[in-house]
Amino acid sequence: MKNTKRRSTTWFTDRDLCVDVTVTIDTETGVHRITAVPLPGVIPERQEMIRIKEYRQTWTIKPVSKEMSHVELEGYLDPAGSIPDWITNMLIVDSPVKVIGGVKERMEKK
Numbered sequence: 001m002k003n004t005k006r007r008s009t010t011w012f013t014d015r016d017l018c019v020d021v022t023v024t025i026d027t028e029t030g031v032h033r034i035t036a037v038p039l040p041g042v043i044p045e046r047q048e049m050i051r052i053k054e055y056r057q058t059w060t061i062k063p064v065s066k067e068m069s070h071v072e073l074e075g076y077l078d079p080a081g082s083i084p085d086w087i088t089n090m091l092i093v094d095s096p097v098k099v100i101g102g103v104k105e106r107m108e109k110k
Contacts, residue, residue: 012082012083013048013049013050013081014048015049015051015079015080016043016051016052017038017051017052018038018040018042018043019036019038019055020037020039022034022035022036029063030062030063031060031061031062031063032059032060032061033059033060034058034059034061035056035057035059036055036057038052038055040053050079050080050081051080052077052078052079053078054077054078054080055076055078056075056076057076058072058073058074059071060072060074071100073099075096
């Protein structure tokens with residue numbers, strides 16, 4: 001699966017990211033793993049944006065019971081260009097919590 005993302009901010013140059021997503025399922029353990037890595041050369045870079053080239057993200061979803069799963073989100077991102085460390089650190093801490101919270105909300109609606 002190929003996916004593109006664009007991140008816009010008011011104070012900094014926009015970034016974009018083109019990723020290749022792989023999903024694997026261990027049929028014996030039921031563990032799902034979703035891995036995203038950069039996919040260079042698929043979409044031309046745009047002059048008005050900074051292309052994020054160093055990125056990886058892995059979701060590991062392990063069933064604990066019929067009603068519960070353990071979710072791990074691990075990742076690395078170099079936003080490239082000039083961004084203050086405090087902003088990068090804030091996003092590193094807040095983003096995974098928001099993403100996992102959003103997934104939980106969606107699952108509870110089903």
